[in-house]
Amino acid sequence: xxxxxITLDAFxxxxxxxxxxxxxxxxxxxxxxxxxxxxxxxxxxxxVKIFAQQPLSYANDADIVLFGSGMKTAEYANNPDFLxxxxxxxxxxxxxxxxxxxxxxxxxxxxxxxxxxxxxxxxSLIEKGLIISEQPLHVTGNVATAGGCLASxxxxxxxxxxxxxxxxxxxIIHYIAPVGQKDEFARRANATVQPHLP
Amino acid sequence: xxxxxITLDAFxxxxxxxxxxxxxxxxxxxxxxxxxxxxxxxxxxxxVKIFAQQPLSYANDADIVLFGSGMKTAEYANNPDFLxxxxxxxxxxxxxxxxxxxxxxxxxxxxxxxxxxxxxxxxSLIEKGLIISEQPLHVTGNVATAGGCLASxxxxxxxxxxxxxxxxxxxIIHYIAPVGQKDEFARRANATVQPHLP
Numbered sequence: 001x002x003x004x005x006i007t008l009d010a011f012x013x014x015x016x017x018x019x020x021x022x023x024x025x026x027x028x029x030x031x032x033x034x035x036x037x038x039x040x041x042x043x044x045x046x047x048v049k050i051f052a053q054q055p056l057s058y059a060n061d062a063d064i065v066l067f068g069s070g071m072k073t074a075e076y077a078n079n080p081d082f083l084x085x086x087x088x089x090x091x092x093x094x095x096x097x098x099x100x101x102x103x104x105x106x107x108x109x110x111x112x113x114x115x116x117x118x119x120x121x122x123x124s125l126i127e128k129g130l131i132i133s134e135q136p137l138h139v140t141g142n143v144a145t146a147g148g149c150l151a152s153x154x155x156x157x158x159x160x161x162x163x164x165x166x167x168x169x170x171x172i173i174h175y176i177a178p179v180g181q182k183d184e185f186a187r188r189a190n191a192t193v194q195p196h197l198p
Numbered sequence: 199x200x201x202x203x204i205t206l207d208a209f210x211x212x213x214x215x216x217x218x219x220x221x222x223x224x225x226x227x228x229x230x231x232x233x234x235x236x237x238x239x240x241x242x243x244x245x246v247k248i249f250a251q252q253p254l255s256y257a258n259d260a261d262i263v264l265f266g267s268g269m270k271t272a273e274y275a276n277n278p279d280f281l282x283x284x285x286x287x288x289x290x291x292x293x294x295x296x297x298x299x300x301x302x303x304x305x306x307x308x309x310x311x312x313x314x315x316x317x318x319x320x321x322s323l324i325e326k327g328l329i330i331s332e333q334p335l336h337v338t339g340n341v342a343t344a345g346g347c348l349a350s351x352x353x354x355x356x357x358x359x360x361x362x363x364x365x366x367x368x369x370i371i372h373y374i375a376p377v378g379q380k381d382e383f384a385r386r387a388n389a390t391v392q393p394h395l396p
Binding site: 012013014017018020021024033035041045046047048049050051053116117118133134135136137146147148149150151153154175176177178179180181182184185188192 | 231
């Protein structure tokens with residue numbers, strides 16, 4: 001199970017790292033999560049410089065591909081060279097976006113009708129003819145979009161549940177949830193994600 | 199307002215980056231959040247290599263100092279050279295820890311009686327004579343401890359509220375919360391953090 005988290009320059013730390021940390025807790029043979037970047041290093045919106053673990057092309061063979069958001073996502077979404085790096089196929093890959101990552105999914109022609117995103121990104125997607133969901137997670141087939149940074153834990157839980165089972169995802173949510181509120185977080189994740197599972 | 203997030207080798211991405219991203223949304227003049235590391239680069243528990251923004255000593259002049267957790271926190275907490283880097287003063291600094299970061303606060307003699315931490319770290323702190331809180335956030339004066347990775351948003355909200363007001367913290371929680379659940383997240387953060395504000 002190869003998981004690619006697309007992390008671009010000026011990235012939002014929450015979007016890339018909440019998902020990564022959750023996937024990192026799947027203790028099953030062969031699960032690998034990798035931060036994939038357009039350059040050898042990228043710098044976050046708050047100035048943290050990180051090394052790529054893989055190039056963007058890693059996503060083309062990955063079982064799960066998530067696009068994080070950031071300050072320059074719109075710029076990337078309008079860059080043909082960047083878009084041409086990807087050859088994704090939702091018939092066998094699970095593909096997701098967090099907040100402004102949806103701009104890239106839209107340009108890759110992966111979005112139909114509705115999308116979950118943040119309020120800053122919503123107007124651009126409405127212009128493209130999409131309907132904005134009022135829910136933190138929207139799923140159509142193998143493509144999921146999430147809105148609001150902390151919805152990243154739902155996006156990761158959805159992908160894990162799709163590839164294993166709900167219990168595996170819920171156990172991880174339980175583990176990372178605040179002490180004293182673990183059942184509450186697990187219940188809310190269940191209520192949010194379960195309706196989107198087959 | 200200088201904020202230091204202590205980020206050590208084998209760090210937990212959630213603990214350092216959730217707090218950082220939240221502090222990064224305080225749009226007030228002079229607020230600066232910096233990832234502080236013992237070496238020029240450190241690698242996360244899931245293999246992401248990042249550059250330090252500041253050395254550990256930055257924490258000694260910082261207004262807010264948070265210790266993240268990770269796979270090697272216990273090792274660091276038992277390293278006298280590492281501990282001697284710090285000269286922290288809770289009479290004017292806000293100091294906090296996330297999960298196993300509490301092991302370092304304990305060694306720096308900053309913890310009294312009770313502590314919030316994760317279930318893996320709890321036994322070591324009980325051995326040191328501390329009582330484990332059942333709450334995600336425990337505060338004594340200017341020292342706060344948080345347990346469960348996602349409690350990091352309460353820890354950051356507490357520090358922001360202490361230095362500004364609750365509304366500033368709540369607005370940020372509202373912004374980063376999942377779409378459709380923003381009021382619920384803000385209410386729970388309020389219920390969790392407000393009792394610890396003066």
